Amino acid sequence: FLEFVLAGLALVSAGVLLGEGVRRARPAPWLLSASLAIAPVGFVYGRTVSISVALACASLLRQALRSSRYRWALAALLVGAGVPMLVASEGWAGSLARGLSSDRGAILTQALAIVADEPLFGVGPGGYLPALRERPELHVTRELQHVHNVPVMLAAEAGIPAGVAGGALFLLLGWRAFRAGAPVLTLYLAYAPWFVVDVLPYVTPQGSVLTALWLAFLRHAERP
Secondary structure, eight states, X not given: OHHHHHHHHHHHHHHHHHHHHHHSSSOHHHHHHHHHHHGGGGGSOOHHHHHXXXXXXXXXXXXXXXXXXXXXXXXXXHHHHHHHHHHTHHHHHHHHHHHTTOOHHHHHHHHHHHHHHSTTTOSOTXXXXXXXXXXXXXXXXXXXXXXXXXXXXXXXXXXXXXHHHHHHHHHHHHHHHHHHOHHHHHHHHHHTHHHHSOOHHHHOHHHHHHHHHHHHHHHHHTOO
């Protein structure tokens, strides 16, 4: 799990450095640093990682059509992440092949059943896997694991109101990032997929710390 924590840190760091680069009079050192910061994700074979890189790059496309500074920023991401991915292409091919037979649909069904058991207050912090173990009829996956969606995890352990509030906050952050412009949106999208198709920000202390840093950097990046 540690490699995914480090991948998340690399993505957040790259987003911060890119944002500084497009604002500074001398962007080259910042963009080069961003390219180096994101390089480790090329050796972490995870679908969440690939989605984060793709969305971060997509967030720069519109501005890249208008500004050479943003074209260099986009190039920094593509080279920094793309070259290591090409070097490790065999590992990525295996990861994507495993993804085609993913159990995530069944895992989501398990989570919704747990939510239905305790819709208002959930099963309590840390109670998801114990609650799942007590429902043998739901054991249809290779192994029991947390659902890969943070709002759904919140709903399962703290109740539907908490899940809805968490999802609404996540969307509000996205709207603010969109309104703030490409640098902030890039930083948002570099880490946002971990809330939608993963659960690292919720189930690990390292993920909680990384989320706090991400939120702080987003707030800083919104300032003129």
